[in-house]
Amino acid sequence: MSEKVTVGLLGLGVVGSGVIKLIENHQQKLAHQLGCNVQVKRVLVRDLDKSRDVDIEEDLLTTNPDDVLNDPDIDVIVEVMGGVNEAKDYILKAFTSKKHVVSANKDLVALHGPELQDAATHNKCDFYYEASVAGGIPILRGIVDGLSSDRIQKVMGIVNGTTNYILTQMDSEGVSYENALKEAQELGFAEADPTSDVEGLDAARKMAILGRLAFSTPVDLEDVEVSGIKGIELEDLQYGDQLGYTMKLIGYANFDNHELEINVQPTLLAKSHPLAAVKNEFNAVYVYGDAVGETMFYGPGAGSLPTATAIVSDVVTVIKNMRLGVTGNQFVEPHFKKELKTSDKRYAQYYVRLFAKDEAGVFSTISALFHDQDISFKRILQTPVNKGEVAEIIFITHQTSLENFQQALEKLESLDAVLEVKSYYKVEGDAIS
Amino acid sequence: MSEKVTVGLLGLGVVGSGVIKLIENHQQKLAHQLGCNVQVKRVLVRDLDKSRDVDIEEDLLTTNPDDVLNDPDIDVIVEVMGGVNEAKDYILKAFTSKKHVVSANKDLVALHGPELQDAATHNKCDFYYEASVAGGIPILRGIVDGLSSDRIQKVMGIVNGTTNYILTQMDSEGVSYENALKEAQELGFAEADPTSDVEGLDAARKMAILGRLAFSTPVDLEDVEVSGIKGIELEDLQYGDQLGYTMKLIGYANFDNHELEINVQPTLLAKSHPLAAVKNEFNAVYVYGDAVGETMFYGPGAGSLPTATAIVSDVVTVIKNMRLGVTGNQFVEPHFKKELKTSDKRYAQYYVRLFAKDEAGVFSTISALFHDQDISFKRILQTPVNKGEVAEIIFITHQTSLENFQQALEKLESLDAVLEVKSYYKVEGDAIS
Known part of the structure; x- marks a missing residue:
């Protein structure tokens, strides 16, 4: 094991600058944990002359991805460039060159995570992406x-x-x-x-x-x-x-x-x-x-240094794996099969707000309509508006299937007495009232 | 790698029962992750005849610790017996027999954690204790x-x-x-x-x-x-x-x-x-x-199954380490040296409640006393009690050193006009008022 591990960055925006700063500021803690230094060697940027929020030696910067992806000294690639297609190509190339990858790219991981994971495993490389969800939260x-x-x-x-x-x-x-x-x-x-x-x-x-x-x-x-x-x-x-x-x-x-x-x-x-x-x-x-x-x-959930924390913690994990000789072993579990739940199996409570004619019997008509769909109410608010001609009615239902709720909504909208169903939202939990 | 990993339990109280249940109920998920089954082979108890909250074959139970600690089939020891001295002895014996240990014992880890960690590392064994702090929270x-x-x-x-x-x-x-x-x-x-x-x-x-x-x-x-x-x-x-x-x-x-x-x-x-x-x-x-x-x-922070979750997640980590051949590598960092902060360097805000004579000038005397200690007030409440003879005074200070606050308190208690300093507490954060 060499005395330092070398990192290449793809991208030097807000998050990339945070990574540079964090590695520099926390070098002592990193060295204590890893028994070696962590050094950023090359950084891919779009524009060499752009002014940046971080001090970095000019000759570290390059506009040629191969300078980062093909540098034999670089062990770990940090992808913070964003976007999907280009980033995906670069990461796949990195794996082919047996480099480990840490990414903060939610768009890419959401779309192509499993494929990238497979490529990593195939090449015995690590692929981590803690920063792609909820920034600094591990x-x-x-x-x-x-x-x-x-x-x-x-x-x-x-x-x-x-x-x-x-x-x-x-x-x-x-x-x-x-x-x-x-x-x-x-x-x-x-x-x-x-x-x-x-x-x-x-x-x-x-x-x-x-x-x-x-x-x-x-x-x-x-x-x-x-x-x-x-x-x-x-x-x-x-x-x-x-x-x-x-x-x-x-x-x-x-x-x-x-x-x-x-x-x-x-x-x-x-x-x-x-x-x-x-x-x-x-x-x-x-x-x-x-x-x-x-x-x-x-x-x-975001921010330069918080997101960098997640990225560099992933880099720490990769380096520990390198030292132990166990990279590429992410124990990705055999997948369970999946069906999407149909609307008759999706249960929730709902909030509904509507305007109705302020007439006798309107509320009981609405209530009966929901009752026919097996939906009962938990809370009701009714307020006259517009000099008593219109009533604003708000209610929260008990648990119902989405299917029943949608059918009730449809019927509700076709009632003569209902002027407008203004809004409806899912409700979670029980309010203490 | 064998087709199962064998676990020995020390203790079968509330948490031990949870561990048995969890391993049984989640066998499918565990096997998916680990590629092997997890089996509890022996359980040390104090009393063989006690009725228990969990179904367990009688011949798994033993009152002899050596049946668990010296069983060559057992790879991982889960210590959920509590107490300090006995538990410590058993864990040290386990390490000597090259068994990994997962413990939920906060008393033991707080008192002897570093010594146990050293013994683990010396024997190339794992020692994890996630459940010792805040139960199910990782x-x-x-x-x-x-x-x-x-x-x-x-x-x-x-x-x-x-x-x-x-x-x-x-x-x-x-x-x-x-x-x-x-x-x-x-x-x-x-x-x-x-x-x-x-x-x-x-x-x-x-x-x-x-x-x-x-x-x-x-x-x-x-x-x-x-x-x-x-x-x-x-x-x-x-x-x-x-x-x-x-x-x-x-x-x-x-x-x-x-x-x-x-x-x-x-x-x-x-x-x-x-x-x-x-x-x-x-x-x-x-x-x-x-x-x-x-x-x-x-x-x-507690409870049978939540705590068991932390324990069995530690067991999963140990088994993954076993499979990778990297047990006993917990990267315990070189320690930083430490001094305890003296009271002149400990800063906080404080809440104080006291009873004083309800006379003109009392509050300004108190306020001057704190001012002399470089402490200013952020919020003040004063209420007359006992027909105006006594005033109840509550205040919250701005940040002050503990040293200055303690000196102020001492002087406060010796003031003629102060009948009783009823209570004082540290204050954290800024209330929106």
Whole structure:
């Protein structure tokens, strides 16, 4: 074993700069743990002349990927360039050159994780990607190692900081979705084009990765049903609050009897739920195991240094494996087979808000309609609006199958007395009222 | 590699029974991960005839430790018997016979962890003890692996479920310490003799273990200053609540510049702190790292199956190491040297409640006294009691050194106008008021 291990970086953006800083600042701790130094030797960048947030010798930089991928001195490749196709090509090349890879690329891992894992195993290389889910939170290790003996039944995550920041602002400051988004953009918590975040796509990628590891089953990105927070109305947060719930964008995955349900959707969460206290840009993943019960892993979901922590901790693991001569042994379990759960087997509670004519008998008509679908109500709020001509009705159902709920909704919309079904959301947990 | 790995158990109490059940119930998942079965072969018990909470063949049980420790078929010993001296002897014998050990014994690990680790390494054996801290929460892995690249600055833990249950009940139901304790005993959350829990000793053991791993420094149990929650008064929780704080028994450890501060004490925690939402018998450990910032690990701190999850996950790790031929390589870092922080370097905010004569100028005398010690106030509450003859004064200080605070307290108690300094507590975080 040489006195140093040499790392090559693909990409030097916000996260790549964090990796450089962390390796430099924590050299003493790394050396103590590993018995050798860790050195960054080459860094692939798009533009040599761009000004950067980190001190780095100019001759380390290159625009030619082969300078990194084919350098025989480099043992570990850290991929922090983002994007899918190019990054995938480079990683596959790295494996062919028998280099280990640590990636922070959720898009890539969500789409091609199993294929990359296979290539790594085939070449006796390590492939780790802790930073691809929930930034600095060591959640993949938590699931794969910490809860290895348990059968995980359910994973729920607040895995997108932008949307959690927006929802927290709407909740605590009473501002509209549009204003909260604008503020998030000004503070750098949301990008100029926030589509991937607010439409739930970013969260869906992380849930696909979490689902695979939690349930040892193949989860494809298209298995994840997605609905985002775009245009969510303050009124629903406020009624939720009144009834004991907080609105969160929740990634939800459960697996039993080889049947998988996986989705991302705005959800009214009972305030007593551990995830309800997760505020602003923070992330958290709640894991329910058969034996362990409720656990939760909380921390920063993004950011230069937090994300770098996850990456460099993966590098530490790879170097330990190198020293022990056990790289390429990730014990990827034989996969369990999987079916997607049909809507008659997906159970949840729902919140519904609607406007109806404020007439005698309207509520009992609605109630009877739901009763016919085997759905009963848990909480009801009714308020007259517009001088008593219109009633705003809010209710929360008991557990129902999605199939029954969808049928009830359809019938509800066709009722004469119902003017508009304004919104409906999934509800998790029991509010103490 | 044989087709099964054989485990011997020392002890068959609540946790031991959980281990038996978990290995049985999750055999399929274990076999999928390990490529072999896991079998419990012998179990050391004190009494062969005791009725038990788990189905187990009678001829697996023995009262002779050598039947477990000297059985050549047994690869891994799980120590769940508790106690210190006997357990230590057995574990040392196990290492001598080249058996790996997984222990849930916080008392033992807190007192003799480093010695046991040395014996393990010397014999090329594994020694894991995830279950000794915070039951089912994989916090030791979180620190050792997940945050391996970071420099951990601070660890704060709610690591005793009994006291957290009592404080939660006092807070939410407004009951006295005595009644909350009685209820906890009736529900099985507190033992008939609750001393070790309510006086903070149990939490201190866990903090010693956490401190060692988080800071790579030798922490002895006697380094941990302890004060418990025994006789804590409801009034202080209520005033705390009014000012935006929640009372928790917090294990606190910080390390900088080779100086360690480590203690367990009731603390008023700002409600916005992630640990403030940890209720009832749940545990959580908050870790602040130089690069990652705030993280928190939450889950059940005790219980048969949750604790068994941590133990069997350790067994899984040991078996993976056996298969890879890398046991006895725990990369225990060279230790950093340590000094205990003196009181002039320990900074905190404090809450003080006192009774004083309700006279003109009393408050300004008190305020001047603190000002002379360089301590200023952040919040003040003053209420007349006993028909205006007595004033109850509550204040929260800004950050001060412990040395200055102790001097101020001493002077405060000698003031003529001060009738009684009723209580004082450390304060963590900033309440939003």
